[in-house]
Structures are given as C-alpha cells and as structure tokens.
Amino acid sequence: METFTLIILALLVIVISIWLSSSKISIKHLPGPWTNGLPIVGSLPIMTNRPFMKLTELGKKFGPIYRLKLGSVDVVVLTDFETIKEAFSKDALVGRPPDIPLEFTEETLRSKVMSTMKWIEQRRFSLHMLRDLGFGKTRMEEHIQEEIQELLQRISDFGGKPVKHAYILAPSMSNNIASLLFGKRLKYDDPQRQKLDSLVRNIGRLLGTVSWQIFFPTIREIFKKLNIGSNRKLADTFIEMKEYCKKELEEHKATLDPNNIRDYIDGYLLEIEKRKTDPNTTFKEDILIDVARGFFGAGSETVRVTVDWMLLVCAAFPKVKKRIQVEIDEVVGEERFPTWQDRLSMPFTEAAIAELMRWRSIIPLNLMRYTLEYTEIKGLFIPRHTNVLAVLWAVDHDTKLWGNDADEYRPERFLLEDGRKFVKPEFAIPFSYGKRSCPGKSLAEIEVFLYLVAILQKFDVQAQPGQEVDLDGELGISLQPKKQDLCFVLRH
Numbered sequence: 099m100e101t102f103t104l105i106i107l108a109l110l111v112i113v114i115s116i117w118l119s120s121s122k123i124s125i126k127h128l129p130g131p132w133t134n135g136l137p138i139v140g141s142l143p144i145m146t147n148r149p150f151m152k153l154t155e156l157g158k159k160f161g162p163i164y165r166l167k168l169g170s171v172d173v174v175v176l177t178d179f180e181t182i183k184e185a186f187s188k189d190a191l192v193g194r195p196p197d198i199p200l201e202f203t204e205e206t207l208r209s210k211v212m213s214t215m216k217w218i219e220q221r222r223f224s225l226h227m228l229r230d231l232g233f234g235k236t237r238m239e240e241h242i243q244e245e246i247q248e249l250l251q252r253i254s255d256f257g258g259k260p261v262k263h264a265y266i267l268a269p270s271m272s273n274n275i276a277s278l279l280f281g282k283r284l285k286y287d288d289p290q291r292q293k294l295d296s297l298v299r300n301i302g303r304l305l306g307t308v309s310w311q312i313f314f315p316t317i318r319e320i321f322k323k324l325n326i327g328s329n330r331k332l333a334d335t336f337i338e339m340k341e342y343c344k345k346e347l348e349e350h351k352a353t354l355d356p357n358n359i360r361d362y363i364d365g366y367l368l369e370i371e372k373r374k375t376d377p378n379t380t381f382k383e384d385i386l387i388d389v390a391r392g393f394f395g396a397g398s399e400t401v402r403v404t405v406d407w408m409l410l411v412c413a414a415f416p417k418v419k420k421r422i423q424v425e426i427d428e429v430v431g432e433e434r435f436p437t438w439q440d441r442l443s444m445p446f447t448e449a450a451i452a453e454l455m456r457w458r459s460i461i462p463l464n465l466m467r468y469t470l471e472y473t474e475i476k477g478l479f480i481p482r483h484t485n486v487l488a489v490l491w492a493v494d495h496d497t498k499l500w501g502n503d504a505d506e507y508r509p510e511r512f513l514l515e516d517g518r519k520f521v522k523p524e525f526a527i528p529f530s531y532g533k534r535s536c537p538g539k540s541l542a543e544i545e546v547f548l549y550l551v552a553i554l555q556k557f558d559v560q561a562q563p564g565q566e567v568d569l570d571g572e573l574g575i576s577l578q579p580k581k582q583d584l585c586f587v588l589r590h
Contacts (some may be wrong), residue, residue: 122140125174125480125481128164128174128478129161129165130160130165131160133167134165134166134167136167138169138170139169140166140168140169140170141167141168142169144277147289149490150463150489150490150491150577151491152497153166153175153487153489153492154177154491156177157175157177157178157489158177158586161288162176162177162178162180162181163175163475163478164177166487170315171315171485171488172485173485173487174475174480174485174487174489175486175489176475176485176487176488176489177488177489177492177493178492178496179493179496179525179527179555182464182488182527184475184476185486186346186467186488186531186532186533186534186535187531187532188473189470190469190470190472190482191469191470192465192532192533193470194465194466194467194468194484195466195468195552196468218533219380220380220381220480221534221537223366223381223539224362224389227362227365228278228537228541230359231278231361231362231365232360237275238278239544239548241274242544242548243548245270245273246435246548247435249267249549249553250553250556251587252266252286253553254556254588256586258585258587258588259585260562260585261567261583261585263409263583263586264406266286267406267537267549268295269284269286269291269295270355270549271401272294272394274397275363276294278361279361279390279393280346280361280510281360283361290342290379293342293393294342297335297339298394298395298398300331300335301332301335301336301339302399302574302575304328304332304335305575308328308329308332311329329439339391341383343387343390343391344383346363346381347367347386349355349362350363350364351367356368362390362393363386365387366386366389370383374451384487393538395575397538399576400460400542400576401545403460403576403579404451404454404455404460404542405477405545405549406578406579407458407460408454409550409553409559409584410569410579410582410584411450411555411569413559413561414561414566414569415507418509419554422444422446422551422554423554423555425445425447425560426551430551430555432555436551436552436555438544438547440551445517445520446509446513446517446520447550448512448520448547449511449513449520451508451546452512452520452522452526452528452549453508453512454507455526455528456494456500456526456528457506457507457572458577458579459494459495459577460528460576461527461528461577462489462491462573463488463490463491464489464490464530466486466487467485467534467588468486469481469486469577470482481557488531490528490530493525494528496525499525556588557586557588557589558586558589559585559589560585560586561584561585562583568580568582569581
C-alpha cells in the first residue's frame with residue numbers, strides 16, 4: 099500500500115512539475131487585445147507616443163491584470179492599486195528582467211546583481227551608507243540649502259528676464275548627489291561638472307532611442323554586436339561615464355582612510371576589500387560605477403523634473419502659487435531659510451507637491467519587474483521568468499480612487515479639516531511600492547520641498563509675457579515637461 103501511495107505521489111509531482119514548467123500556457127490564458135496574435139510585432143502597433151495612456155485604456159477593457167505581447171516579449175500588465183500592492187509585496191516580484199536592462203554594463207549583467215535577490219544586499223548596503231553620510235538628516239539638509247543659495251543667486255542674475263530654468267536646476271541637483279558619492283561639489287562652470295551633466299543627460303536620451311529593442315531580443319543582439327546607430331553612441335557614452343567614475347575611484351583609492359569615510363565611494367571600496375575573498379561577491383568596481391550612474395539618473399534627474407513641473411504649475415495656476423506663498427510668509431517669513439521641518443506647518447504646499455506627483459505621474463510606467471519564482475496575483479497563476487509591468491499612471495488617474503476629476507490638478511484632494519491637515523493615502527505611490535520602491539524617496543522629498551519653497555519665497559514665478567504655460571508632458575525615462583522659459587521676479 100505504501101509503495102502504491104509513493105508511486106501516486108511521484109506521478110503527481112511529475113505532472114505538477116510539467117504543468118508549472120509550461121509557462122507560456124498560463125500567460126496566454128490571461129485576457130488581452132487581439133493584436134497579441136500579430137506575427138513579429140504583436141501589440142506594438144497599437145502603442146501610441148503615450149503608451150501609459152494606452153495601457154490604462156486596455157486595463158479598463160480587459161481588467162486590472164492582462165497579457166500584452168510586445169514584439170517577441172510577453173508582458174503581464176497591472177493597472178490598479180490593489181493588484182500592484184499584492185504583486186509588489188511578494189519576493190517573487192523583486193527581480194528585473196536579466197536580458198533587457200540596456201542601462202547596465204556587462205559586469206553588472208553577468209553578476210545578475212540587478213535582476214535577482216542579490217540586488218537586496220546592494221540596496222541594504224546603500225541605505226546603510228546613506229544614513230551614515232547624513233542622508234535625510236540635518237547635515238544633508240544643510241548641504242542642499244547651500245546649493246539652493248547659489249541657485250537663487252544665479253536666478254537673480256537674470257533680473258526677471260526669461261530663464262531656461264531646467265538647465266540651471268540640473269547642475270544644482272546633481273551636485274547634491276556628487277557630494278554623497280564623491281564627497282565634493284563641482285562649480286557650475288567647471289568642465290568636469292559640464293561633462294558629468296552631459297553624460298547623464300545623453301545616457302538618458304540614448305536609452306530612450308534604443309528602448310524599442312527590449313521587445314526584439316534578436317535584433318538587439320545583432321545591433322549590439324555590430325555596434326551601430328544609437329547602440330554605438332550609447333556604448334561610447336557608457337565608456338566615457340565609466341572612465342569619469344574610474345578617475346574618481348582611483349583618486350579615492352589613493353587617499354582612502356578606513357577610519358575616515360568621506361563619501362559613498364569610500365564606503366563601497368571598503369566593502370569591496372572586506373568581501374574580496376568571497377567568490378560570490380557582488381561588490382565590484384564595475385558594479386559601483388553602474389550604481390553611481392544610477393544615483394545621478396534617479397537621484398537628480400527625477401528631482402529636477404518634479405521641481406520643473408511645480409514651477410510650471412505655479413506659473414499656470416496663480417491661485418495655487420499664491421496659497422503656497424501665503425504659507426511661506428506665515429511659517430518661514432522673508433529672511434529665514436526654509437527647513438524640512440517647516441513642512442509640518444505647510445499642509446497646502448505638501449498637498450500641491452503630492453498632487454503634482456499624482457497628476458503628472460513623473461514615472462508613469464514602473465520599471466519592468468521579473469518573477470523569480472512561480473506566484474499568484476489576484477488568484478491568477480504567474481509562472482517564473484515572466485515580465486511584469488505596473489502602470490502607475492493608471493493608479494494616479496483611477497476615478498474610483500481620486501474621483502471623477504482625476505485628470506484635473508486639485509491639491510485639495512490631499513487635505514482634510516478645512517485644509518489644515520495634509521493626508522497622503524496609501525494609493526499615492528509616486529515612488530512605486532514594496533521592497534523595490536525608490537530608495538532615494540526621503541532625499542527626493544526633502545529636495546523638492548526645499549527647492550520649491552526657497553524659490554517661491556524669493557521670486558514670483560510667471561510665464562513669459564504673451565505666452566501660456568504648456569503643461570503637456572514628453573515621455574523619456576520620466577514624464578518631462580516641454581522645455582520652456584519662465585520669468586522669476588523678486589518679491590521683496
């Protein structure tokens with residue numbers, strides 16, 4: 099009898115294993131558009147220049163979890179908060195696709211540090227180092243204030259004339275990251291400063307031009323091997339960025355003092371030394387370079403985009419600007435520099451920023467996730483090695499969550515008690531959700547608040563005479579405002 103039972107159990111294990119290994123069957127059972135069946139291209143032809151809107155529209159038709167065939171790549175798409183919350187709370191969903199992150203160097207790809215659970219130790223180390231360096235504390239806030247002071251002077255030099263504000267915001271914010279990584283700031287006119295900004299900007303732009311290759315792995319490999327077009331330019335820019343960071347690494351190694359950790363690179367180099375006998379270590383110089391570049395891309399560029407949007411909103415909606423300035427005058431005054439602590443007494447300002455992050459969805463499409471093991475989402479079986487895409491724009495514009503005016507900019511939706519209390523609901527997720535949410539959330543929030551308040555304390559932000567502010571966004575790595583000038587007129 100026992101032998102018979104064991105045979106039955108063994109057969110069940112074999113059957114279940116075969117079923118689980120048949121990953122394509124389960125994905126194909128998910129609903130999706132008929133265009134999934136188109137040869138070669140799949141549903142790519144129905145994607146518009148605003149894919150986040152099209153994906154949101156498809157979610158309304160097929161439900162909050164559906165299948166999309168993009169080129170030769172199958173993707174499970176998530177379009178509502180509860181589904182994203184359940185999915186991103188699982189360890190199975192912390193992976194990144196190992197074959198599509200064009201933004202990483204070969205060493206990082208080979209190590210699989212960004213696509214598997216190995217990523218966790220990198221994140222844990224980064225958060226620990228940033229805390230030790232004053233991340234989110236008074237020391238970091240003081241540095242940000244110094245950067246803002248120089249920015250305010252640069253704006254003042256224009257004397258109220260139109261300013262290409264996006265271009266002067268960028269070096270100011272990347273200096274905050276440079277201080278964390280390299281332990282120093284670079285002057286605006288420093289050739290090294292200009293080179294760094296150019297490299298970060300070009301990598302973001304070139305990634306956008308080759309991103310379509312994600313859905314055609316074979317074509318991507320051919321282009322990569324032939325090293326042609328934007329692939330060649332991206333590869334050359336990666337090399338330049340690597341050399342830039344390599345120079346910083348060599349300078350740090352020559353002056354490294356284990357008893358005096360000056361910055362993130364010092365800490366990472368010591369960690370490399372500590373783990374050098376571990377054959378499975380993911381702490382290597384090439385990976386440090388990718389991590390450093392990621393800090394500049396995510397830590398400075400997205401903050402710049404957010405502040406840029408807020409300044410445009412203030413110019414487009416004078417009543418919003420006025421209410422923020424009333425809070426500034428009452429809480430901060432004319433002379434004192436604003437602090438992060440001031441936000442606790444400035445509910446409308448916090449609401450205005452939170453509403454901007456919802457209304458414009460700075461990152462409308464979450465970075466692609468990749469299942470590391472078999473899992474379930476809303477009772478639906480999802481095999482391992484499945485690409486999963488969360489549409490944050492869909493959450494930010496869900497009328498069930500935000501009301502029928504979800505497409506309008508209205509800060510009051512974040513306020514209670516007659517506007518005296520700022521409340522941020524769980525489904526406001528501009529920094530994504532779960533274990534792989536943005537690790538720089540705290541720094542980004544501090545920067546956006548301090549930059550906005552300091553600028554509006556000193557200046558009245560206005561559109562150019564005779565022109566209206568254009569609030570349509572352009573999708574790159576983030577949803578960016580169109581390049582346009584603003585006038586900054588002294589208030590006092």
